Amino acid sequence: MSSALLSSLSPSVFLSPTRTPKNPIFSVLRHKRTFSLVSSLHSPEFDPLPPAVQTFWQWLSREGVVSAKTRVRPGVVPEGLGLIAERDIGKNEVVLEVPNKFWINPDNVAESEIGKVCSGLKPWISVALFLIREKLIEESKWRVYIDVLPQETNSTIFWSDEELSELRGTQLLSTTLSVKEYVQNEFVKVEEDVITPNKQIFPSSTTFDDFLWAFGILRSRAFSRLRGQNLVVVPLADFVNHSASITTEDYAYEIKGAGLFSKNLLFSLRSPVAVKAGEQVYIQYDLGKSNAELALDYGFIESTSDRNAYTLTLEISKSDPFYEDKLDIAESNGLGETAYFDVVLGHPLPPAMLPYLRLVALGGTDSFLLESVFRNTIWGHLELPISQANEELICRVVRDACKAALSGFHTTINEDEDLRKRGNLSPRLEIAVGIRAGEKKVLQQIDEIFKERETELDTLEYYQERRLKDLGLVGEQGEIIFWEPK
Numbered sequence: 371m372s373s374a375l376l377s378s379l380s381p382s383v384f385l386s387p388t389r390t391p392k393n394p395i396f397s398v399l400r401h402k403r404t405f406s407l408v409s410s411l412h413s414p415e416f417d418p419l420p421p422a423v424q425t426f427w428q429w430l431s432r433e434g435v436v437s438a439k440t441r442v443r444p445g446v447v448p449e450g451l452g453l454i455a456e457r458d459i460g461k462n463e464v465v466l467e468v469p470n471k472f473w474i475n476p477d478n479v480a481e482s483e484i485g486k487v488c489s490g491l492k493p494w495i496s497v498a499l500f501l502i503r504e505k506l507i508e509e510s511k512w513r514v515y516i517d518v519l520p521q522e523t524n525s526t527i528f529w530s531d532e533e534l535s536e537l538r539g540t541q542l543l544s545t546t547l548s549v550k551e552y553v554q555n556e557f558v559k560v561e562e563d564v565i566t567p568n569k570q571i572f573p574s575s576t577t578f579d580d581f582l583w584a585f586g587i588l589r590s591r592a593f594s595r596l597r598g599q600n601l602v603v604v605p606l607a608d609f610v611n612h613s614a615s616i617t618t619e620d621y622a623y624e625i626k627g628a629g630l631f632s633k634n635l636l637f638s639l640r641s642p643v644a645v646k647a648g649e650q651v652y653i654q655y656d657l658g659k660s661n662a663e664l665a666l667d668y669g670f671i672e673s674t675s676d677r678n679a680y681t682l683t684l685e686i687s688k689s690d691p692f693y694e695d696k697l698d699i700a701e702s703n704g705l706g707e708t709a710y711f712d713v714v715l716g717h718p719l720p721p722a723m724l725p726y727l728r729l730v731a732l733g734g735t736d737s738f739l740l741e742s743v744f745r746n747t748i749w750g751h752l753e754l755p756i757s758q759a760n761e762e763l764i765c766r767v768v769r770d771a772c773k774a775a776l777s778g779f780h781t782t783i784n785e786d787e788d789l790r791k792r793g794n795l796s797p798r799l800e801i802a803v804g805i806r807a808g809e810k811k812v813l814q815q816i817d818e819i820f821k822e823r824e825t826e827l828d829t830l831e832y833y834q835e836r837r838l839k840d841l842g843l844v845g846e847q848g849e850i851i852f853w854e855p856k
């Protein structure tokens with residue numbers, strides 16, 4: 371039963387053998403664009419603008435996107451390109467506005483040359499095809515924008531096998547491989563259904579690498595609350611970088627009408643904090659993302675401890691004799707046959723995790739609780755320990771799974787911390803080391819919680835005792851109350 375209980379706690383993906391951290395493969399450029407990055411993170415002096423960015427800026431000025439109201443200009447910054455304040459900016463002040471005819475979104479794609487052949491596709495796939503086509507066509511009217519896009523980011527989807535091997539044991543590794551497989555499958559379908567039958571529209575050289583590039587561009591540049599049909603890439607606004615020190619997502623951007631009598635829309639970006647002229651404007655991309663999600667989407671992580679998370683996948687096994695009853699109970703409480711619990715470093719376990727674990731582990735003499743008379747009250751019972759056997763089982767299974775998961779890593783937390791302290795890590799190795807240390811810390815935290823619970827098993831109060839107390843048959847000290855016949 372233990373394997374069914376914790377199906378994904380022991381990531382099973384291993385790549386090529388360990389490499390020493392000083393592997394030169396890690397000294398790849400952050401972006402393959404040719405301009406250089408400034409060396410100091412804190413320097414307000416930025417490098418001169420590369421010609422491609424100057425051309426882009428001139429185009430935006432000619433098109434009227436840049437106006438007297440624009441408070442920022444593009445600049446070369448430690449994060450690649452970024453937005454630099456032209457003058458002092460107040461908190462929540464609008465720094466730029468981009469009209470919808472300059473957005474790249476499913477609606478604009480629908481009206482473009484590829485609109486007809488993209489109808490019915492997932493929104494992100496139609497936008498990806500649009501970006502790829504504009505990238506491959508020499509005379510594209512979007513050329514000036516395409517030319518300022520990075521060839522790749524440090525997202526783990528762009529890492530080589532050798533770089534990925536530094537992530538072995540982590541959930542991020544399995545997620546990265548699954549995401550790439552998903553993108554590959556989508557490419558095969560779209561190639562067969564759309565690209566190949568429309569050779570006159572799509573350049574024949576369209577490859578999976580182009581598709582992965584477009585996917586990476588969308589994951590890192592589309593504004594994070596605007597998904598699905600609302601997915602939008604906004605040239606210039608997408609130069610804004612993320613800062614961990616901004617802890618509010620409020621006010622960063624909004625879509626509004628371009629004027630009282632206009633049907634047009636404007637994407638309006640605000641600075642969430644006051645910024646001095648010459649400094650970089652930052653926003654908070656997403657407070658809800660874990661470090662693994664930041665690494666996968668954008669190619670960076672934060673040192674903030676609660677960005678470290680580990681997802682426990684629990685499931686009710688189909689071979690469980692009480693499968694139907696357990697599933698019914700789980701579903702009536704908003705869960706299913708499989709349930710995912712994100713455990714965050716320094717935070718308590720997600721509230722539904724212990725009841726779900728107890729439900730999955732329920733059996734033997736406790737199984738009477740699965741009878742239909744208990745159906746309305748069972749979840750309340752599961753929120754507290756059911757029996758010593760049940761509680762002992764969940765502790766053992768979780769601890770075994772944590773140990774198995776921990777044994778999949780090739781370094782200890784101390785070794786990771788030493789590497790970080792020594793510094794000089796390439797950006798990708800820094801991400802790998804931070805992710806694997808973070809995941810191990812969360813696994814250790816989970817193990818500690820259940821280890822402590824194991825020491826309390828004799829003193830916990832279980833269902834039968836609570837029941838007897840409710841019936842007035844057990845005193846507060848646990849003594850049995852007898853009725854003497856009169």
Ligand SMILES: C[S@@+](CC[C@H](N)C(=O)[O-])C[C@H]1O[C@@H](n2cnc3c(N)ncnc32)[C@H](O)[C@@H]1O
Nearest residue numbers: 449450451523590591608609610611612668670
């Ligand atoms: C929306 S784009 C911002 C513009 C980007 N810097 C560029 O050069 O085009 C997001 C990408 O910027 C980079 N980035 C943004 N914030 C960052 C940060 N705090 N640390 C490192 N890289 C960052 C990452 O490559 C990320 O995928």
